[in-house]
Amino acid sequence: MTHVKLTMAQALNQALRDAMRADETVLMFGEDVGALGGVFRITDGLTAEFGEDRCFDTPLAESGIVGMAVGLAMNGMRPVVEMQFDAFGYPAFEQVVSHVAKMRNRTRGKVRLPIVIRTPYAGGIGGVEHHCDSSESYYAHTPGLTVVAPATVADAYTLLRRAIEFPDPVIFLEPKKLYWAKEEVDLTEDQPGIGQAVVRREGADATLIAYGPTVPVAMEAAHVAAAEGRQLQVVDLRSLVPFDDEAVCAAVRSTGRAVVVAEASGFASVSSEIVARVTERCFHSLAAPIRRVTGFDIPYPPPMLERYHLPSVDRILDAVDDLQWEDS
Amino acid sequence: MTTVEERLLPSAEPVQLIDQNGVRHEHPQYRLPADEVLVDGYAQLVKGRRINDQAGALVRQGRLAVYPSSHGQEACQVAATMVLREDDWLFPTYRDTVSIISRGVDPIETLTLLRGDWHSGYDPYEHKVAPQATPLATQLVHAVGVAHAARLKGEDTVVMALCGDGGTSEGDFHEALNFAAVFKAPVVFFIQNNEYAISVPLARQTVAPSLAHKGIGYGVPGERADGNDLAGLLAVLGQAVAKARAGEGPQLVEAHTYRVQAHTNADDATRYRNEAEVTPWLERDPIKRLDAYLSEQGLLDDNAKQAAESAAEQAADELRVGLMEDVSPDPADLFRYLHTTQTSQIKEQAAFLQDELAREEA
Structure with missing residues (x-):
């Protein structure tokens, strides 16, 4: 039993860290995820530990981020990308709907895309316009996407680990108002997997x-x-x-x-x-x-x-x- | 020391090594490919043309739903793959059937998209050919990802990413060039500028001096070539691939060519352009000029021409026979490939359809 008191943000950070330690093909990239550690600090310290090749900032262009993830996944990587805020993910919508979601199906399972698109989502934090959208229905409506939304600290850790190990693309929705919620958790404890309520x-x-x-x-x-x-x-x-x-x-x-x-x-x-x-x-x-x-x-x-x-x-x-x- | 302009801007005129009359021209920067390469290229052009025209005929016979032909653009199609190694990648669009086939992909598997029995019928890993992209320029950012992954793995593979003139107006064209430049990804972006995006002429896409000039905005070297001159294309693309492979980052190449046929059989080109515009381009045909040059040089005799034509005829035969065969795609495939592990919802729906079909049969 290794009980620790963690915020959801810390649990997500730990999940990324553990996933990157476990599998060197796991890459983390997006906007401000490098030196800054993400605007919500979810990627804090990852560039320092894993280097610029594993956790890196990209040009400020969401379609490019997701499109590049598609190519990286096609060529053996497990990309985890961060859309800085829910509504900032819309420029990537075509890539998500036309490629991320469809690739496995259109190639009869030949091309698999183990991509995780992490999105700080929903409201309740006093965010200004375009920072608080609940965009889950767009993704849930799109065949080929797996859509996950944790609500507890323990789930944030487990579901993100499972999402990164998942063979198909996962839209991972992080309720940003819960980022700072603290819980006593045992990260080694097995939680139910993706698809289980x-x-x-x-x-x-x-x-x-x-x-x-x-x-x-x-x-x-x-x-x-x-x-x-x-x-x-x-x-x-x-x-x-x-x-x-x-x-x-x-x-x-x-x-x-x-x-x-x-x-x-x-x-x-x-x-x-x-x-x-x-x-x-x-x-x-x-x-x-x-x-x-x-x-x-x-x-x-x-x-x-x-x-x-x-x-x-x-x-x-x-x-x-x-x-x-x-x-x- | 070269200036930024010298490093990034394309040649003042499209590079041409053999003109439309089959006359060779010296170029200070680019050398004519070896004789045997041109002879092999000639045979590939003849085959590509035959495939284009056979596929067009198969549309009229109802064996293909639609066929966006690269008739007249075969030099681009063939050059794009001739300059690649086996472990390099090709990212084609829906108009690049000939390029895909010349890469070695099975022609029938290539055409499932247009026959309509499945979206992408070939295994992209077998010949390192990505699925044909229909949403314009979206594949270019994938190309960057594949190239970047190769670099991370320490491989020296290069990615050839194809797009058209219309595609250069899309946001993903911009994002792809920019990402590739920032990450120094070994991608050759190859634009086949055939002057038209369905009905819309190039003048409505851009007022840039040329599409190759767009590279300077991203710090990507641009070059342009006569898109109907296989020799010039091989020289320019070959150099671009070599530079990308050597770690010099992405390269942008624009081929000036022309879509001599309509967008597809469903399009009526007489509504937006006249015959007088098309005719001169027929004179610039890529096969005719290479034929003239090689014949003049004594590199292509009647026997060699005959051999190229019968190889092309054989390819057309295979296409015809393959596509005349009736196929009945399995309805269960609708659900089979969506997820690695089928969800209960998809299982339910697959069972529903199966049950419905069983009742129909009974």
Whole structure:
């Protein structure tokens, strides 16, 4: 047992460090990831330990970064790239959609791209315009991509290690408001892998389904609800693609009620997909329609207005209250 | 000491070693390739032309969905691969079928994209030929990555990255040249400037003095050559490859050529250009001039020509026979290659389709 107290940022840094020590084909590159250690310090010290050939800054051009990763992966490397902020990743969108996602399929499995695209994502940090987008639905909608979003320090470490070892491309979404969240963790402890959701809190009355930045909010809501006499189960998806239908459906069937909590705008989103597929599979176990608490269908707000946009404990509890309780 | 301009700017005129009448011209910087190289190149040009025209015919017969021909650009197609070693890489576009085949890739596997039975039918690692890129210039940044990986591994391989004049307007063209220059990646960027991006002429892509001039903005040496002169192309591309291999970083080469046919069979070139513009380019044909030069030098007799033509005919035959065979791609392939480990969602969908097909058969 080697328990240490770490922030999520430190755990991610450790994951990169351990992956680079374990496999010399692992390369880390992007904007400001060298001497500076990344604007969130996730790559802190990597250039010093592994040298300029292994962790390096690139010209400021995201399509070039991801496109170069494609070529490096084609020629035997395991590139990990950082898109400095979610919305800064859009110039790379064509590379991601037309090449990263499709290469394996279009070459009948001959060309495999073990690329990890790390993206500090979502809001809640008072970031100015273009620094707080929840872009997961674009990626989750694109066949060929694996999309992962950790919510805990232990998961940040494990899922990043697994993502780097993964044979196919992974979009790795790091909830930036959780970068500084501290936890006592044992990094040697085995966590569930990519594609597995976990129940973070047991509860028999209703299920909260959350991922990434909304998991702690859902946990808080469950805590408050318990004080009011309602037991809420919390499911942390961890991986959006592949989606753990089995675990999510088992959870929803056990309570018969569910609320999906996500920061992203709700329209045509991961949250709407969850409602659709859980309803298709669990309709006869449901006591009420599945509700959603999501961001509004608006561009991410300026910092002084973001609290009106983000899913809150109160909104979650209101949605839970709305699940057609017979005794209310 | 050379000035920045001398180091980076292309020749004042496109390099030409054999003109359209088959007359040889001396060049202060570039030497005519050896006789046997030109004779071999001639045979490859004849074969390339035959493949282009056979593929065009196969479209009309409904055996190919579409074929973007490099008719008239065969010198570029052939030169791009003739200057490479076996362990070098080629990054082609959808118009570079002849280049891919001359690299040794199976012609039928090359044409699956255009026949429509699979996107990319050949194993890119077998002959070090990347899948044909359709989104313009996107492959150029991949080329940089492959070249950089080679450098990290201590290999001296070079990457030949092809694109067209239209592609130079894309952002990825800029990013690729810039990245390659910054990382000193051994890439030769080879632009086949055939004057048209479907219907849009070069004048609407750029007002740069030439596409080769674009290199100076990235610190990449640019050079330009007559794209219908195989000898000049071999000399210029050969030197670019040698420089890249020697660690001098990326090189940019522009070939001045012309798309004498329409963009594809689905295009109508009479809507945007007239015959008078096309005719002079037919006179600049790459095969005609090399034929004239080699014949004049006594390097190409009737027997040799006959041999080249029958080899080309044989290649066309193989193409015809191969593409006349009916293929029935397996619907299960739709799901088979997406992930290394199939997700439960994809398994479900594959099972759904299989079940649907079984019910149809019953």
